[in-house]
Amino acid sequence: MTLKSSEVSVGDTHTERVVEDLKRTQIVMYAGASGDYNPVHTDEIFTTKVAGYPSVFAHGMLTMGLTGRMLTNFVGDGRLTEFGVRFTSQVFPGDTLDATATVVGLENGCVELSVSTVNQNGVEVAKGSAKARVDD
Amino acid sequence: MAVERFPIEASHIMMFARSIGDDNQIYYDADYAENSEVGAIVAPPTFVQAGAQFDPNYGLRPRSDGKGWMGSGSQPTSIVRPTQQKTEENEQAASSGGSSRGGGGGVLHAEQRYEYHRHPKVGDVLSTTSRPGKTWERQGRRSGKLVFSESITEYRDQNGELVVTATSVGVRTERAVDQS
Numbered sequence: 001m002t003l004k005s006s007e008v009s010v011g012d013t014h015t016e017r018v019v020e021d022l023k024r025t026q027i028v029m030y031a032g033a034s035g036d037y038n039p040v041h042t043d044e045i046f047t048t049k050v051a052g053y054p055s056v057f058a059h060g061m062l063t064m065g066l067t068g069r070m071l072t073n074f075v076g077d078g079r080l081t082e083f084g085v086r087f088t089s090q091v092f093p094g095d096t097l098d099a100t101a102t103v104v105g106l107e108n109g110c111v112e113l114s115v116s117t118v119n120q121n122g123v124e125v126a127k128g129s130a131k132a133r134v135d136d
Numbered sequence: 137m138a139v140e141r142f143p144i145e146a147s148h149i150m151m152f153a154r155s156i157g158d159d160n161q162i163y164y165d166a167d168y169a170e171n172s173e174v175g176a177i178v179a180p181p182t183f184v185q186a187g188a189q190f191d192p193n194y195g196l197r198p199r200s201d202g203k204g205w206m207g208s209g210s211q212p213t214s215i216v217r218p219t220q221q222k223t224e225e226n227e228q229a230a231s232s233g234g235s236s237r238g239g240g241g242g243v244l245h246a247e248q249r250y251e252y253h254r255h256p257k258v259g260d261v262l263s264t265t266s267r268p269g270k271t272w273e274r275q276g277r278r279s280g281k282l283v284f285s286e287s288i289t290e291y292r293d294q295n296g297e298l299v300v301t302a303t304s305v306g307v308r309t310e311r312a313v314d315q316s
Contacts (some may be wrong), residue, residue, distance in 0.1 A: 002173065019157060029155035033148070035189035038196045047263075049212040053311035058243035061185050065156035068181035077162045077255075078174035083181050084249030106143030127272065128249075
């Protein structure tokens with residue numbers, strides 16, 4: 001499934017719930033797959049007693065990976081040419097995230113998207129942009 | 137990150153896709169992938185970060201040579217330093233970003249950008265080179281002085297062709313981010 005430029009217009013949005021009630025186990029899975037074992041993501045004792053946070057929190061790159069899933073579902077596999085986000089708030093176990101792409105430009109076989117992922121309180125946790133190749 | 141050999145492997149992509157809750161068959165099923173537009177199992181957009189697995193000196197992976205790890209074992213951190221004998225001092229060390237090697241508790245990931253020249257696929261063998269980018273500072277509302285620094289990593293394939301350019305921005309915080 002790939003996006004066609006004839007099927008979208010500037011202003012269109014695509015939203016997906018990319019995680020519901022984020023589990024510590026999923027954060028552990030991400031640590032294992034990515035190789036980032038920073039204990040602030042998996043080790044509650046270290047994170048609360050040494051690092052000074054209320055609990056472990058997700059890797060920013062897990063949030064970006066979840067957000068990227070929404071993008072590839074929207075534009076198709078292997079179609080992205082650019083993807084970038086700023087991590088604007090931390091993501092904690094129990095969070096539910098909705099990721100949205102908004103079409104902000106469409107020309108020369110390329111769709112330009114703004115990207116925003118928000119938690120269950122409406123707080124934006126990742127904000128950025130993406131570009132993808134689209135067919136006519 | 138400097139990685140000489142980052143083989144793109146199907147089982148690694150499968151585990152990575154699972155970890156981001158992505159059940160797209162392009163990441164699991166070689167037959168499906170062969171008959172798709174991309175023609176092979178491809179890497180999810182943020183997968184190249186997992187090249188850290190192939191960095192022999194990656195600081196955020198516990199070592200097997202008995203050098204200790206910042207995470208907890210019988211104590212909140214298994215790295216014993218003179219300043220970490222009392223809990224109060226522990227907390228000070230952590231809040232000043234002093235939690236040991238590998239960019240521990242005091243460094244957070246602020247931003248990540250990827251430029252895809254093409255998407256890595258199973259069978260590729262990538263290598264990486266990194267260079268520092270810009271650095272800048274600002275005063276944060278919730279975590280004191282913030283020092284940002286960019287790192288730019290180029291992922292090249294077995295033919296030396298550029299595949300992905302990644303720009304990572306890290307931020308060193310003065311203290312843990314206030315959650316209130």
